[in-house]
Amino acid sequence: MPKLKSLEDLVRVREEAQHSLRTRTDTNTTITVGMGTCGIAAGARDTMRAILDELAVRGIEAHVTTVGCIGQCVKEPLVDIEQAGQPRITYANVKPDMVPGLIEQHLIKGQPVQEWVVGRLPAN
Amino acid sequence: MLELALHVLDILQNAVEAGAASVVLEIEEDRAADRLRIVVSDNGRGIPPEALNSVINPFHTTRTSRHVGLGLPLFAAAAERAGGRLAVYSPSRHLLGHGGQPLGPGTTVEATFVLSHPDRQPLGDLTDTLLSFLLSAQSPELCYMHRVDGETFTFDTTELRAQLDGLPLSHPLVYRWLSEFIAEGEAQIRATDSSGASAVQERAECLN
Numbered sequence: 001m002p003k004l005k006s007l008e009d010l011v012r013v014r015e016e017a018q019h020s021l022r023t024r025t026d027t028n029t030t031i032t033v034g035m036g037t038c039g040i041a042a043g044a045r046d047t048m049r050a051i052l053d054e055l056a057v058r059g060i061e062a063h064v065t066t067v068g069c070i071g072q073c074v075k076e077p078l079v080d081i082e083q084a085g086q087p088r089i090t091y092a093n094v095k096p097d098m099v100p101g102l103i104e105q106h107l108i109k110g111q112p113v114q115e116w117v118v119g120r121l122p123a124n
Numbered sequence: 125m126l127e128l129a130l131h132v133l134d135i136l137q138n139a140v141e142a143g144a145a146s147v148v149l150e151i152e153e154d155r156a157a158d159r160l161r162i163v164v165s166d167n168g169r170g171i172p173p174e175a176l177n178s179v180i181n182p183f184h185t186t187r188t189s190r191h192v193g194l195g196l197p198l199f200a201a202a203a204e205r206a207g208g209r210l211a212v213y214s215p216s217r218h219l220l221g222h223g224g225q226p227l228g229p230g231t232t233v234e235a236t237f238v239l240s241h242p243d244r245q246p247l248g249d250l251t252d253t254l255l256s257f258l259l260s261a262q263s264p265e266l267c268y269m270h271r272v273d274g275e276t277f278t279f280d281t282t283e284l285r286a287q288l289d290g291l292p293l294s295h296p297l298v299y300r301w302l303s304e305f306i307a308e309g310e311a312q313i314r315a316t317d318s319s320g321a322s323a324v325q326e327r328a329e330c331l332n
Contacts, residue, residue, distance in 0.1 A: 010287035017297045035256050037134050037195045041125055045252050063294040066260045068141050
């Protein structure tokens with residue numbers, strides 16, 4: 001079992017993360033993926049995987065979380081992108097092949113992809 | 125849903141919705157007995173006795189935003205197609221001691237399958253299922269055990285969190301590590317040839 005060795009590894013991960021604390025607060029980004037029955041059936045888990053992979057490839061430090069159904073099942077997979085000081089944007093029907101473009105436009109160029117947007121909440 | 129791992133994710137999400145502080149997921153593949161068993165237990169608010177008989181009815185749901193609940197009926201259909209069955213118990217069949225105070229009596233969902241049944245769906249990508257669950261915003265503690273014949277992969281998020289000193293699982297460095305850790309553990313129980321009878325009855329400490 002890789003367990004013991006890997007658990008010690010986690011301490012190193014933690015230390016590394018604490019070093020990057022400052023960058024994390026500056027680029028405070030959270031991506032939320034709907035993971036109710038409807039989201040799962042629509043492929044939300046693959047969308048989440050595509051997001052994780054794309055963030056790793058681009059070296060973007062963003063938090064990723066999953067949530068239940070919000071009642072817009074036909075628009076699943078739903079993905080929200082929230083950045084400090086920016087409105088929270090909800091994207092609909094996000095398939096894995098849309099993820100690289102979405103991350104490039106929204107997170108790198110700072111321009112939400114209007115045609116995929118279904119919701120917008122003002123920044124707190 | 126084309127793989128059992130997606131059903132598992134769905135049942136895990138039910139536990140999150142039920143306000144569980146702690147969840148146990150056990151997957152046992154036993155080739156000698158030709159049986160696959162998947163058990164999800166939580167310590168959430170549970171299911172009232174009068175509703176227990178109708179949870180497998182697709183027109184029963186606790187939600188108020190719509191009138192159908194498909195998670196359990198779909199999982200039941202997947203089990204029955206493959207020579208097995210689905211049982212739902214509330215109170216939960218596990219004593220869930222770790223990870224905070226229970227909210228209620230909890231629920232256990234147990235699905236069995238004939239392992240070699242031609243209509244049994246593949247298990248699928250358990251790494252991504254577990255990761256999706258571990259990244260959930262409410263993030264209950266998870267005790268996980270996957271046994272393939274004599275080989276076991278197990279982890280407990282309370283142990284992981286103890287190493288992380290408050291750093292959330294949704295932190296990029298942490299979820300990348302978790303993803304590799306789980307993929308490695310899952311690969312290992314498949315890689316080992318356990319045809320010998322030296323099965324070690326390893327039991328996760330968080331399973332009591």
